[in-house]
Amino acid sequence: MKQNLGGSDAYEINISPETHTVVIQAQEAPGAFYGAQTLISLVEDNDGNIPKATIRDAPRFGYRGVMLDVARNFKPKNWMLKFIDVMATYKLNKLHLHLSDDEAWRIEIPDIPGLTQIASKRCHSEYSDECVMPQLGSGPDTDTIGSGFYTVDDYREILDYANARHIEVIPEIDMPGHSAAAITVMEKREDEIDFMESHVYGPLPESWLLYDHKFVERVVDGLKELHRPVQPLRIFHMGGDEVAHGAWSESRECFDNVEFRGKDTAALQRVFMSRVSRIISDKGLNLGVWEDGVYADDKPNPITDFKSDVFVYPWNNRWGTNKAKRSSEFADAGYKVILPLATHLYFDMPQEPDPESRGLYWATRFIDAHKVFGLMPDNIFANVDVDRMGNSVSLEDLCGNAACPQPNKTENIIGLQACMWAEVMRTEEQFHNMAFPRLLALAERAWHRANWEEIEDRNARDAYRSSDWEAFADVLGYKELPRLEKKQVFYLVEPPGARVEGNVLMANTRYPNHVVEISMDGGDSWNEFQQQTLANGKYKFHFRTKSPVLGRVSRPVELMAVVEGDGRITPKV
Known part of the structure; x- marks a missing residue:
């Protein structure tokens, strides 16, 4: 037995x-x-x-995921296979691929060839059937990471590689918002059909635009067929996020339909989501959706709108808003909830609060591995700290004098997911630097519930958590970060800390097993740093960190100081 x-x-x-x-x-x-x-x-x-x-x-969560945005900037197949290897090493098991957005379409659907013939490329062109407009630094030509797509064979190779490592691939085609690239192609297709009709050419192709249910069916059928021989499709993620208010206000289709006339954006989106849900349910699939696709009038849409299980991703928990409550509301309403919390798990945010650190800061000022490691997903409001400008936020600010909402149906919160939106990731090194080492901290929290999460007293909890972080940082420095480098996987080499205490110059690194280097000639030459006593005088130092295996270095930081006659020091960073 x-x-x-x-x-x-x-x-x-x-x-x-x-x-x-x-x-x-x-x-x-x-x-x-x-x-x-x-x-x-x-x-x-x-x-x-x-x-x-x-x-x-055994893991705390059955869903331990990463969302990779390949639409904004493309990630070639070889990048993907290497990343899947790392996911498997750290027991991550869901790869959510954001395959379409306003900026591009990245997956071959053989029934709709224009999607990749045109919308997978960004360039400057006088011809509307060549590419979509360049964005995000992609430049005028089609030979950059702004262009690219997965062929049927590419995608199936990715599926096979993931499947062998027990990773489920969840494809996302973002609709009805974030669909500009697809709309461009379908409108071009319609123009060609109109032209052929007016010139009485031979048999015409079937006419259908993005708003027609046939488009959704063709795309879902195409994805099902791509998955069928390798890893049968289980969840189709349809996006649903950030539909602009008034998106359908000029729609002739809505005006001509008595059922839709006069309905606002939220009501029309609910109709759209329900229709797509029926299509995918009839095809034996479950639905994935971002939170704003199924939330209106300050509450989740009824789960009875849908015929299948709905996996919802409530992302917008920015402190200073009242949206962190949505995770609890969705769980209690019967949705399957995955937590891609923007304040802790959006890895397009910088890893340090410095203007030279790569990333955006619309959700929070920074997210480093320490912050990810310290996440308490069972009590979202316990993670409250500061808003995106660094201003302190309290529970009273968010919930008043009442207790902050907690889910009753905790069994419906099934996982964590990091989100790697790719606006600021053009190279593989940038992609890796944004992923690591934060992804290792996500893997730790998704697999293991720390003992300090159960402590109610904040001071005691913080002390225990700090001790646990130090142990985790040692494992990263001595073992896991060198392990990544041996796989030719990059991670952010953080700049060191440096200070003068008394007249002693000191420096350290975030992780052990890394070397601090010092330059006293403006960065022309570097030597390994040794703690030293400074004589009186003015000083200007540069410091950087060097990694233990590949010798990769951080950006340099500058320290200026004056050591005065009585031994006191005036540092200027």
Whole structure:
């Protein structure tokens, strides 16, 4: 009889030096795979020698995901395969691919060739059937990361690679908002049909535009067929986010339809979402959607609007708004909730509050690995800190004198997801720098519920969490970050901290096992830093961090100081 190990991802490892055996037990293949990942890690930790041990392990969340935006800037197939390897190493199991947006369309649908013939390319052109307009630094030509798409063979290779590593791929075609690239193609197609009709050419192709249900059906059918021989499609994510108010106010289709005439944007979007839900339900699929696609009049749309399970991604928990309550509301309304919280898990945000740090800050001023590690997903409001400008936000600011809302149906909160929107990621190194090491902290929180999360006293909790972070940072510095570099995976090498105390010059790094280098000639030459005592005088130093395996360096930071006659120092950073 099989031992009940606690679900498909759970496993047990028994290591016996006496019998020279290692036994991995699991209920299902994913658990055995994760047990093997743990064993590999143990072997690497101990130079090939592994200690006697019994390990029983299971994740806190069944959904441990990453959303990759390949629409804004494309990620070629070889980038994807390397990234999937890293996901598997850290037991992440959902890859949500944002395949379309206003800026481009990235997946081949053989029935609608124009989507990739035109909308996968960005360029300057006098011909409307060549490309869409360049954006996000993609330039005038089609030979940059602004252009590109996955062919049928490419996509199936990605699926096969992910499937072998127990990673489910969830494709997203964003609609009805964020559809400018698709609209451009379909309008061009309609113009061609009108031209052929007016010139009495032969048999005409079927006419249908983006608002026609046939478009949705053709796309979903195309994705189902792409997945069918490799990893059958289970969830179709339709986006649904950020539909502009008044988007349909000039629509002749809505005006001519008595049922729709006079309805506002929220009501029309509800109709749209419900219709798409019926289409995908009839095809045996479940629906994925961003929060704003199914939320109106300050509450979730009724779950009865939908015929299938709905996986909702409530992202907009920006402190200073009242939107953090939505996760609880969706869970209690019967939705399956994944948490891609913008204040902690949007990895397009900078990793430090510095103008030279790559990233946007519409949601929060910065998100570093320490902040991700400290996330408490079981109590979203316990994570309240500051708004995007660094101003302190309190629970009273958000919830008044009442208790902040908590979900009653906690079983409906099924996972965490990092979101990697790609506006500021043009190269593979930029992509990796934004992902790592934050993604490792996400993997830790998605798999493991820390003991300090249960502590109600904030001071005690913060002290315990800080101690836990120090241990985690040691693991990153000595083991996991070098491990990434050996895989030719980059991560953000953070600049060091430097200060003068008394007349002693000191510097350190965020993670151990990294070297601090100092320059005293404006960055022309660098030497390994050693703590030193300064004589009286004026100083200008530059510091940088060097990684342990590839020798990659951080951006430099400058420290100016004056050591005065009495030994006092006036630092100027």
